[in-house]
């Protein structure tokens with residue numbers, strides 16, 4: 516039986532050495548019945564226990580590739596655990612060590628807001644909007660399912676352009692959510708002018724647009740963003756270039772269009788890691804993504820004679836991902852050892868079905 520719990524206070528007093536040995540003991544008791552997934556943005560003292568690290572989609576696939584694991588502990592945020600539940604086998608249980616680990620971007624698109632937006636679009640287009648809804652992986656299962664049920668798909672930051680191309684070949688327009696920046700950067704890289712991509716504000720009637728603007732649009736961009744990546748500014752790019760002549764700037768496409776335009780390269784977390792790892796010794800990089808990933812890349816690169824720094828001097832932290840501490844991980848493990856499944860993430864079957872449809876479309880496209 517699954518339970519929900521707040522972390523008992525006793526776990527916070529555990530010292531580091533004790534924590535390590537108890538985590539190791541619980542892992543060894545659970546053996547092959549357990550797999551721990553750690554997102555790239557996860558803190559070091561948690562990610563070191565992960566069997567797999569990666570971005571959200573890669574991790575969900577890895578979970579599916581371990582059918583012998585009854586328990587999947589997802590050290591990430593809520594929408595990632597939902598995707599793992601959808602993609603894993605029915606007997607597998609997905610656990611999020613802290614239920615408060617959400618994603619501010621995913622929370623910016625709620626299913627009733629999307630249903631309202633769609634009914635307003637149906638009014639404009641006499642019942643059948645010539646629109647394919649596409650959602651970024653960073654959205655709730657309910658949003659993914661809505662897209663799947665209406666002929667749409669999911670995309671990641673690596674395959675957004677391929678999914679946009681697929682959608683554009685089938686329909687006049689795309690409704691992209693929840694990240695306006697990834698949508699704008701993707702559309703622009705395909706030659707879609709900025710003024711053909713109006714923003715849809717879910718708190719305003721018709722998203723704040725006139726019917727004429729919606730009819731003229733190629734892409735409607737949901738008004739959502741990542742609170743981490745939106746903190747990088749074009750001025751930071753100028754400052755880092757003047758402070759470190761010759762430095763190359765690489766940013767995630769969740770950054771604003773202005774930042775992406777000023778950068779030397781853009782790409783998903785996996786691509787950023789690849790580009791920096793493949794770079795020659797002596798090169799230097801300012802990276803516009805989450806602090807923990809940048810710090811690990813910096814450490815690894817320093818050993819190879821490369822300089823890696825955050826584009827934002829102090830670094831941008833994903834505070835919700837940071838909620839998952841070693842204490843939360845330990846509590847999840849010890850609960851499992853005791854036979855208690857706590858903080859399980861379950862997607863209702865009908866939502867899971869349409870979510871799988873949207874994810875399968877993406878896999879068929881890319």
Ligand code: SF4
Nearest residue numbers: 618619620741743833
């Ligand atoms: S980095 Fe941004 S998009 Fe990723 S989990 Fe954190 S808030 Fe969400």
